[in-house]
Each structure stands twice: as C-alpha cells, then as structure tokens.
Amino acid sequence: MEVGFGLYDWLIFGFYFILLISASVFLANKNIATSREFFVASNSMPTFAVAISLLATAQSAATFLGAPEFSYKFDLTLIGFSVTSLLAIYIVANVLIPRFYAIKALSVYEFLKSRYDENASRSVGIMFLVGRVFASGARLYIAALALSMILFYDISLPNIIISVLILIFGALIFTYFGGVKSVIYSDILQAFVYVGAGVGVLFYLYTALNMDFSTMINSLNEADKLKFIDFDLSFTNEGKFNIYGLLTGYLLLNIAAFGLDQDLTQRVLSCKTQKEAKRSLYSATLISIPVSLMFLSIGLLLYLYYQEHQVAQKFAGESVTIFMYFILNEMPAGLKGFVTIGAIAAALSSTNSVLGAMSSVAIEDIYKPYRLKKDSNTSEIHFVYMAKLMVLIFAVALSMMAVLSFIVHSMSDIPLISFALGVMAYAYSGLLGVFSSAIFTKRGNSKLIPYALAGGFFSVLSMQGYTFGLDVGFAWQLVIGTMISFLIMQIGE
Numbered sequence: 001m002e003v004g005f006g007l008y009d010w011l012i013f014g015f016y017f018i019l020l021i022s023a024s025v026f027l028a029n030k031n032i033a034t035s036r037e038f039f040v041a042s043n044s045m046p047t048f049a050v051a052i053s054l055l056a057t058a059q060s061a062a063t064f065l066g067a068p069e070f071s072y073k074f075d076l077t078l079i080g081f082s083v084t085s086l087l088a089i090y091i092v093a094n095v096l097i098p099r100f101y102a103i104k105a106l107s108v109y110e111f112l113k114s115r116y117d118e119n120a121s122r123s124v125g126i127m128f129l130v131g132r133v134f135a136s137g138a139r140l141y142i143a144a145l146a147l148s149m150i151l152f153y154d155i156s157l158p159n160i161i162i163s164v165l166i167l168i169f170g171a172l173i174f175t176y177f178g179g180v181k182s183v184i185y186s187d188i189l190q191a192f193v194y195v196g197a198g199v200g201v202l203f204y205l206y207t208a209l210n211m212d213f214s215t216m217i218n219s220l221n222e223a224d225k226l227k228f229i230d231f232d233l234s235f236t237n238e239g240k241f242n243i244y245g246l247l248t249g250y251l252l253l254n255i256a257a258f259g260l261d262q263d264l265t266q267r268v269l270s271c272k273t274q275k276e277a278k279r280s281l282y283s284a285t286l287i288s289i290p291v292s293l294m295f296l297s298i299g300l301l302l303y304l305y306y307q308e309h310q311v312a313q314k315f316a317g318e319s320v321t322i323f324m325y326f327i328l329n330e331m332p333a334g335l336k337g338f339v340t341i342g343a344i345a346a347a348l349s350s351t352n353s354v355l356g357a358m359s360s361v362a363i364e365d366i367y368k369p370y371r372l373k374k375d376s377n378t379s380e381i382h383f384v385y386m387a388k389l390m391v392l393i394f395a396v397a398l399s400m401m402a403v404l405s406f407i408v409h410s411m412s413d414i415p416l417i418s419f420a421l422g423v424m425a426y427a428y429s430g431l432l433g434v435f436s437s438a439i440f441t442k443r444g445n446s447k448l449i450p451y452a453l454a455g456g457f458f459s460v461l462s463m464q465g466y467t468f469g470l471d472v473g474f475a476w477q478l479v480i481g482t483m484i485s486f487l488i489m490q491i492g493e
Contacts, residue, residue: 005151009337013151016193016341020170020186020348027185028177035368035383038179039106039360040270045184047276051283053187053267056194056349058257058284059291060139064194064346065146067292069321071299075227077241078296081254082289084246088254089285093278095439096259101274107364108265112449115438118369120446124434125365127453128262129358131427133394136354137401141409143167143347144402146324150340153328155316157406164402167344168395171351175359176391180270183352190345197342198294200335205301219307220300249475252482256428260435262357302326351398359390429478430456433485444489456485 005013032038070078096108103114109128112120144163145155152159174186209216220226230242241250258264258281271277302322313325320328327339363386371378430453437444437452444452460481463472472480 005337005340006333008334009340012334012337013341016344017170019189021173023186023189024173024177024182027174027182029179029181030177032179032384034380035360035363035387036106037181038384038387039266039356039364041179041181041184043270043272045181045267045270045272047271047279047283049184049188050267050271050277050280051287052191053184053349053353054258054264054280054284055287055291056187056191056346057264057267057353058288059191059194060143060346060350063292064198064295064343065321065323067295068299068302068323071225071296072303072322073299074240075225075230076293076296076300077227077230079228079289079292080230080241080243080246081250082285082292084251085254085258085285085288086282087247088251089258089281091255092259093281096435097268097274097277097281099439100265100269101277105269107360108260108262108269109361109365112434112438112446113365116444116446116449120449121365122369123446123449123453124431125361127427127430127457128361132263132354132358133397133401136351137398138405140164140167140347140351140398141402141405143343143351145318145406146343147340147347149315149320149324150327150336150343155318157403160406161403164399167347167351168399170344170348171355172391172395175352175355176388179387180267180356183356184267184270186352187349190349193345194342194349195291195294197339197345198291198298200338201298202294202301204332204335205298205305209301209304211304216301216304219304223303223307225300225303245473245475249473249478252432252478253425253428253475256432260428260431262361263354266357266360267353298323305330354398355391355394358394359387362390362394363387425474425478426457426460426481427453428456429460429481430454430485432456432478432482433487434489436482436486437489441490443491443493445492448489448492452485452488455488456481459484 034042036042067078099111100108103110105111107121107125109121109124112124141160141164144160144167147163147166148155148159151163174182211219217226230240232240232242233244258268268277268280271280299322305326306322311322311325313320313322315324315328327336331339363383367386367390368383371383433456434444434449434452460477462468463470463477463480
C-alpha cells in the first residue's frame with residue numbers, strides 16, 4: 001500500500017480546491033449594503049438550502065472520524081443523539097424561534113437585550129466568543145492534525161501550520177466575500193462531498209470484506225453491535241449514550257446547539273419566515289439520521305475488517321481513530337484523496353459558519369450598540385466593513401489557537417484538547433440557565449447573568465475527572481450545570 005498521497009490523490013485534492021475557489025468567486029457579493037444582508041442574507045434563504053447547511057455544520061470533521069470510532073468500539077446507540085434531537089428541535093421551534101423572529105434578531109443574544117438590557121446580551125456574547133475561540137480553534141487543530149497525517153504522513157509543526165492555513169483559507173473565502181448567503185450555498189457543496197466520500201468508503205469496505213450480507217449481520221449481532229437503545233443507567237463518563245442521558249443532558253445539548261448557539265442559529269434566522277425556519281430545523285435533523293447511520297455503518301464494517309487483528313491505533317505517538325488508521329494504512333490511491341476532501345469538507349462547513357457567527361455576535365451584541373451611542377448616524381456600510389474585519393480577526397484567532405493547541409498538547413500531558421472541545425458545552429449550561437430564566441420566569445436581571453454563566457461553567461468544570469477527580473457523565477454534568485445557572489438567576493427580581 002502506497003504511503004501518503006499518490007498522483008491520483010493529489011489530482012483529486014487539486015481539483016477540489018479549484019472547485020472551492022471557483023465557487024467562492026461565483027458566490028461572492030460585492031454589493032452587500034447592510035449588516036442584516038451580511039449576517040442573515042436579509043431573511044431571503046430557501047428552506048432546503050438552510051437545512052443542508054445546518055446538516056453540514058453539525059457534521060464536523062470530528063463526526064466524520066468519530067462516528068465510525070464509536071460504532072467500532074461500542075454499538076449503534078449514538079444514533080439516539082440524532083433521534084433525540086427531534087424533540088429538542090420541537091422545543092426550539094416552538095419556544096425560541098418565534099421570540100427571535102418577533103424582534104427580527106440578527107443574533108440570538110439580542111433576545112436578552114429586549115428582556116433585560118444591553119449589558120445582558122453583551123455578557124452572553126462575550127461568553128460565546130471566548131468559548132468559540134477555544135472550542136473551534138481546538139476543532140481546527142484536530143482537523144489539521146488529520147489533514148497533516150494524510151497529506152504529508154507527518155505531524156510536525158510546519159506541516160500542522162500548513163494544514164491549518166489550508167483549512168482556514170478554504171473557510172475564509174466564502175465567509176468574507178459573501179456573508180452567510182455564500183456560506184449556506186457552499187455548505188451544500190461540502191455536504192455532497194463528505195456524504196459522497198462516506199458512500200465511497202462504505203461501498204469499498206463492503207466489497208473488500210468478501211462476505212455476504214446475512215453473515216455480516218449475524219457476526220455483528222453476535223458481537224452485540226446492532227443495539228440501538230441502551231437502558232443501562234450510568235452516572236459515570238463512559239462515553240456511551242444511554243436512553244436516560246439522551247432524554248436529559250443530551251436533549252439540553254441539542255436545545256443549546258440549535259437554539260442558543262449563534263453558530264447554528266444564525267442560518268436559521270436567515271429564512272424568510274419563522275415557519276420556514278422551523279421546517280429547515282426539522283429537515284436538517286431528519287436528514288442527519290441516515291447520514292449518521294452511514295458513518296456508524298462504516299465503523300461496523302471496520303470492526304468486521306479488523307476483528308481478527310490487533311490494531312495499534314497510533315501515528316507518531318498520537319492516538320488516532322480507527323477510520324483514520326484505515327485511511328493511513330489501507331485506503332487505495334484515489335479513494336484516499338476522495339476521503340481526504342470529504343474530511344476537509346466537513347471541517348470547512350463547521351469553520352466558515354463559526355467565523356460568520358462570531359462576527360455577528362461581535363458586531364450586533366458588542367460593537368454596534370457602543371458605536372451607535374457615540375454616533376447615531378453611523379452608516380450601515382460601516383458595520384458591513386467592520387463585520388468583514390471581524391471575520392479576518394477571528395480567522396487569525398482560530399488559527400493561532402489551533403497552533404497553540406498543537407504546541408501545548410505535544411509538550412505536556414494536560415488534556416487540553418478534550419477540555420477545549422468541551423468549552424462550548426460548559427458555556428451551554430450557563431446559556432440554558434439564563435435563557436430558561438428569561439423565558440419561563442419573571443425573575444433575574446442583567447447583573448446576575450455573568451454569575452449565572454460562571455456558575456454553569458465552573459460547576460461543569462468541577463465534574464471533570466482532571467479537576468477534583470469526579471467521574472460524572474457528560475449528560476448529568478449539563479443537567480446539574482444548567483440547574484445551578486438557573487437558580488443563580490432566580491436570586492434577583
């Protein structure tokens with residue numbers, strides 16, 4: 001098996017980036033005149049396009065590599081996360097979306113400004129930005145690590161930097177030149193690429209096994225790999241998805257991701273009406289179920305492929321997923337290039353969206369109120385220029401965080417990446433507590449919001465194994481953190 005990229009792989013890789021640049025030129029919009037047009041496309045996006053964009057953003061590079069790893073090690077219970085999200089979407093669609101559209105929000109945190117005051121939206125906006133720099137910067141590092149392994153068969157600092165720059169450039173060209181409209185349409189391209197890559201791998205593995213379908217099913221069933229629902233009650237952080245966790249903490253996680261995180265909610269706010277926004281959410285979630293099943297099926301076939309062999313899932317001392325191991329060691333020329341652009345597509349769709357989301361929060365919740373107080377006649381075109389400047393600044397910030405993650409991770413045993421990937425989840429507990437108080441009670445005020453956010457964050461942090469030695473499952477961490485944040489908000493009138 002050829003090590004690294006071959007000629008056909010490089011040709012596929014080059015064609016993909018030519019396609020990206022061509023698409024960015026086609027989708028570029030030099031006539032954006034308002035921040036509403038840049039951030040939510042003046043509420044003009046069609047339902048299906050938004051749905052595919054939501055799907056592409058939610059299916060990150062971590063999902064591309066992580067879902068096969070889960071089913072390879074465990075079973076199919078991860079699919080419960082997608083199924084449970086339907087309940088979360090119902091809550092988001094009927095509780096949050098009408099409130100956002102009622103105030104014509106560009107940022108979900110503007111709701112807190114209407115409920116409390118400007119300080120409220122600013123506090124939550126800052127929390128979002130800090131969390132996103134850490135979480136998305138670390139995700140960028142994970143994607144760059146995978147890209148460097150496949151492209152260069154090496155994870156040295158220079159090649160990591162090159163991989164980071166490739167990914168951030170691919171994301172930047174859409175967000176900067178076309179705003180959310182360009183991002184949404186580019187996500188459609190990315191979705192077809194990574195789903196196509198998944199289909200290609202699934203077909204290759206199925207034929208490589210040289211085993212009839214009934215034998216595969218019997219072998220997987222004997223190994224207890226076909227379980228969809230886990231009724232085992234566990235409060236520890238075992239990485240599994242039991243039904244109790246799915247209906248509590250993971251339900252809260254999906255509510256926060258689709259309704260309180262500007263990263264996903266921004267494109268929902270770009271729909272023409274709240275009715276179409278709801279349809280886009282339901283459509284994205286329904287489509288995600290077969291896509292998730294496809295990547296979980298890849299993990300099952302990898303289990304059958306490697307079941308008689310001891311697999312050392314390491315590369316240059318770095319632990320890798322079973323899918324990455326397969327790509328590096330077994331994937332034939334041509335298909336390796338196709339799978340590589342699939343992983344890149346998954347990474348780009350999550351990175352370009354976060355650049356736009358961070359820019360919208362920085363402008364709408366922090367900079368614009370400050371600027372309009374100083375000069376109430378500030379033109380909209382000024383905010384468009386500032387929005388694009390923020391996109392560039394956050395692209396640099398995420399790149400620096402990705403490189404910093406690599407340096408720190410390679411020099412110490414501190415689980416920086418595990419922590420950084422979970423930062424948004426830590427922020428979610430505070431967001432859920434604050435928004436629950438604002439929507440369902442008449443208590444709370446803007447002065448309590450920083451304390452509520454901090455309470456949710458640090459309560460979740462205290463339940464990590466590397467802080468006080470507590471081994472609490474992630475779902476229960478989010479439930480407890482949300483309750484603490486909510487109770488802090490109830491202190492004030």
